[in-house]
Structures are given as C-alpha cells and as structure tokens.
Amino acid sequence: MSSEEKLYPAPPKIIRTVKEMDEDQQPREKAEKFGVGVLSVPELWAILLRTGTPGYPITELCRDLMRNNDGSLHKLERRTKQELCEMRGIGSMKAIQILAAIELIKRYCFEDIPDDDPIRSSAQIYERLRHKIGNLDHEEIWLLVLNRQNKVVKEFRLTSGTGNSTVFDVKTAIKLALLENAEGLILSHNHPSGTLKPSPQDDRITQDLREACKFMGIRFLDHVIVTAHGYYSYNDSSRL
Numbered sequence: 001m002s003s004e005e006k007l008y009p010a011p012p013k014i015i016r017t018v019k020e021m022d023e024d025q026q027p028r029e030k031a032e033k034f035g036v037g038v039l040s041v042p043e044l045w046a047i048l049l050r051t052g053t054p055g056y057p058i059t060e061l062c063r064d065l066m067r068n069n070d071g072s073l074h075k076l077e078r079r080t081k082q083e084l085c086e087m088r089g090i091g092s093m094k095a096i097q098i099l100a101a102i103e104l105i106k107r108y109c110f111e112d113i114p115d116d117d118p119i120r121s122s123a124q125i126y127e128r129l130r131h132k133i134g135n136l137d138h139e140e141i142w143l144l145v146l147n148r149q150n151k152v153v154k155e156f157r158l159t160s161g162t163g164n165s166t167v168f169d170v171k172t173a174i175k176l177a178l179l180e181n182a183e184g185l186i187l188s189h190n191h192p193s194g195t196l197k198p199s200p201q202d203d204r205i206t207q208d209l210r211e212a213c214k215f216m217g218i219r220f221l222d223h224v225i226v227t228a229h230g231y232y233s234y235n236d237s238s239r240l
Contacts, residue, residue: 027039027043027044027046030043041066042059042066045062045065045066046059046062049061049062049094049098052089053089056089061088061089064088064089065087065098068087073102074135074228076098076102077102077106078136081095081096081099084098110128110131110132116151117151118149119144119146119150119151119152119186119221120150122222122224122231122233122235122236125144125186125188125222125224125231125233126224126226126231128144129188129224130226130227130231133190133226134190134228136190137192138161138162138166139159139160139161139189139191139192140159141158141161141168141188141189141205142156142157142158142188143176143177143185143186143187144185144186145177145182145184145185146183146185146186146219146221147181147182147183148183148184150184153180156176158172158176166189168205168208170205170208173185173209174213174216174218178216182218183219184219184221185213185219185220185221186220186224187205187220187222187224188223188224188226189226190226191225191226194227194229195227196225196227196230196231197232198225198232198234202223202225205223206223206239206240209223210240221235221240222235222236223235223240
C-alpha cells in the first residue's frame with residue numbers, strides 16, 4: 001500500500017437505494033422510509049424473524065416460507081412447530097416466533113368484537129368464532145351461554161375431535177347452561193373441510209339440543225357451522 005493510500009483511504013461506499021442494501025436490511029429500510037403498510041407478507045415476516053443464516057438471507061427465507069404454504073397465511077396457521085422446523089432456515093426459536101405472531105393475529109381479530117353487544121344475527125356469531133375455530137384442522141363444538149338480553153355471559157368449548165367428527169353430549173351442554181343460569185343458548189362448530197353443508201350428525205345434534213332446551217325452558221337461538229370462508233345458520237335456514 002502506498003503512502004498516499006495510507007494517508008487518504010478511499011471513502012466508504014454510501015448505500016443510497018434499498019436495492020443496494022444487504023437483503024437482510026431491505027425490509028427494515030423500506031419500513032423506515034415508507035411505513036410497514038408497503039411491505040409484502042414475506043417482508044413483514046422478515047421484520048419479525050430478523051436474521052437468516054449464512055448464504056440464506058432472511059428475505060429469501062421468508063419468501064420460501066410463504067411459497068411453501070401457497071402464499072396463504074391460513075395454510076401457515078395450520079402448520080405445527082415440528083412442520084415449521086422441517087423448513088430450511090427455521091429452527092425452534094423461529095418456529096415459536098411464527099406461531100406467536102399468528103396467535104397475536106387471532107387474538108387481535110377476536111378482541112375487535114365487543115363482548116357486551118347482544119347477539120342479533122348469525123353474522124355476529126360467525127365473526128365472534130371464526131378466528132377461533134374457522135381454520136382449525138380438527139372439529140370443535142362451542143356453546144355460547146346468553147342472558148335475557150341475548151348478551152354472551154360465557155363461552156364453553158364442549159369438545160375437540162378429529163379432522164371430520166367430534167362427539168357431542170347434550171347432557172353436558174344443558175348442565176353448563178343451568179350452572180350459568182342461561183336464558184338462551186347458541187351452538188357452533190367448525191368444518192375443517194370447508195364445506196358449509198350440514199351433515200346428518202349435525203342435524204341430530206341440533207334436534208337433540210333443541211328438544212332439551214325446550215324441556216328446560218331455555219331459548220335455543222341458533223346452531224352455526226363455521227369455516228374459514230363462511231358459515232351456515234340453522235336459524236337463517238328456518239331449521240329451528
């Protein structure tokens with residue numbers, strides 16, 4: 001190195017555009033300049049997961065993460081921790097970060113619904129439960145206990161079953177209703193398959209609870225089948 005080079009070293013390169021930056025830095029720089037609203041879903045994940053691995057920048061990792069799930073957050077939600085860890089670049093900590101972020105999304109969506117609003121429509125029931133059960137890979141049956149003003153005073157997850165069925169016990173439902181001094185009940189369960197058509201078993205469950213409620217003097221308002229993309233209401237279909 002010459003004496004001139006020692007005295008006058010070349011100035012460091014100034015990065016002027018996002019494209020010139022290291023890939024791990026690009027989403028953060030874009031967010032600083034334009035806000036997080038301009039970021040793609042993979043770039044949002046890159047902000048949360050922060051760093052990639054040698055030769056595998058976080059932006060590429062997150063693009064592959066979404067690509068492996070057909071670009072769908074709903075599909076990503078169904079991934080287990082073990083399945084996430086099998087993806088390149090994702091270890092136990094990153095898998096937990098992903099699952100935690102999805103759980104926050106679900107809780108935010110549910111929190112938007114005021115708990116003290118009276119139930120007036122099947123759409124309200126759907127909005128209340130779709131983030132809890134609409135995208136599950138197994139069936140769950142939920143019971144909403146209402147007071148005289150049709151406000152929900154308690155929610156119960158009655159059962160959690162397999163991908164296409166679960167067992168409903170009408171005696172358990174009525175027992176819980178009586179313990180809460182229920183004036184009204186709403187039943188709801190999900191269809192992991194996405195179909196909105198009630199099954200013969202769904203019809204039997206509805207009929208059994210309707211008869212039990214009638215005997216106990218409790219109003220049975222609805223049975224709502226929930227999926228990620230829509231719902232079916234027995235009440236709206238004049239089947240109560």
